[in-house]
Amino acid sequence: MDFKNKNLYYLKIGMSVINFLILAFFSIVTGFTIHYVNQNFSARNFLENVTYLPMESVRMTVVTFVAFFLLLLIIEMRSRKKKNAIFTFVIYGMELLLCLIIIRCLYIGYNGIILLVVADIVTSIRDKHNRALFLVIMGLLYIFSDYNIISVFFKMISFQEFLNVYNSNISMILMGVRNMLVSLNILVFIVYMIILMRNQMKENARIALLNIQLETANAKLKEMNAQLQDYAQMQEKMGETKERNRIAREIHDTLGHTMTGLSAGIDACIAMIDFSVDETKKQLNKISKVARQGIQDIRRSVNKLRPDALEHLNLEAALEKMMEEMMEVSDVAIRYQCEVPVLKFNPDEEDAIYRVVQEGITNAIRHGKASNIEINIKKENKWLILSIQDDGVGCEEIKSGFGLIHIRERIQMLNGEVTYDGSHGFHIVAKIPIRWGENYD
Known part of the structure; x- marks a missing residue:
């Protein structure tokens, strides 16, 4: 107490x-x-x-x-x-x-x-x-x-x-005692109510102060969260830039080495072709080996940009694996429907489809707070239609952020087109002109 x-x-x-x-x-x-x-x-x-x-x-x-x-x-x-x-x-x-x-x-x-x-x-x-x-x-x-x-x-x-x-004196004394006790009871009651009201006022003031402190703490917390988000985005960009520079250096070194060898070999062929055709052929064979090795080195560097899942699985299996992993670590339900026979796409097409689906799911969960996502892939003439619909909060005015810009860039690199609709959840529709390959068995 x-x-x-x-x-x-x-x-x-x-x-x-x-x-x-x-x-x-x-x-x-x-x-x-x-x-x-x-x-x-x-x-x-x-x-x-x-x-x-x-x-x-x-x-x-x-x-x-x-x-x-x-x-x-x-x-x-x-x-x-x-x-x-x-x-x-x-x-x-x-x-x-x-x-x-x-x-x-x-x-x-x-x-x-x-x-x-x-x-x-x-x-x-x-x-x-x-x-x-x-x-x-x-x-x-x-x-x-x-x-x-x-x-x-x-x-x-x-x-x-x-x-x-009793006589008047005793009567007055008894009435005086009665009035004194009654007044004392009223006085104690008044003191009780005054102290109670003062305590209540102090408690209200303390609660108001706590509310102000809580609001201040929330404002500081929001500011710290914003700073952390900015820091995380900066770190992400720095990581991407670092990785991009590393791969660029690797490609530059490989390509520079290969092109230098090709240039030197071609100069030698030009110098000896008038004197010895056989030696020129030998030199051209060496140039050919250098060129093929360079191509392999460049492909190996470029392939490091591909998702790891596509290195070991076909596109459909990689998509299903990604969706299963996302449903395992979140409360979102993903319904996937593919109306297209399993086809052998080119690597750049597979990369684009995989990355668009990946980014669509990420945006639906992170920004849309979605609980359900529907992904549909179908064929219309020469077009592959990729649809990603979620039941999230959507947005009336769509402002393209990092993810949406990357989706558009990837689709445009394949001469495709993409549209967004945020009126009922968020809906992404990508149309890609596919260079249809051969069916898998």
């Missing part, structure tokens, strides 16, 4: 003690008055001056304190148990009933016990609607639990009529 809650807890205990003293005061005064009247044989005068017969004093006292301690027990038990709507209504219904019993036993001479229940309500009920409902009920009960109002409808003796038995 923290310091703020301790203050409220001690104030509630103080209110309980004050209410106990008030109930004891009323019980003692009414019980002693009835005993005093009987001892002085003035019962007849007392009965002639009261409007209604009082209850038996012992029974009244027992009922009052039983109801009071039950009320305290219910308040304590309610604070220790898990709350729900039905439990809350039952508990506060019981508290309301016990308050009515206590007020009735005190001849409507004291209704400050209601303030103890109100203090419990504003602390324990978190739901605003339920709290307002109970506060309205207890407020109305506090206002209308007045002897002057109740006596119009129900006949009962008032506390003042008990005091009329």
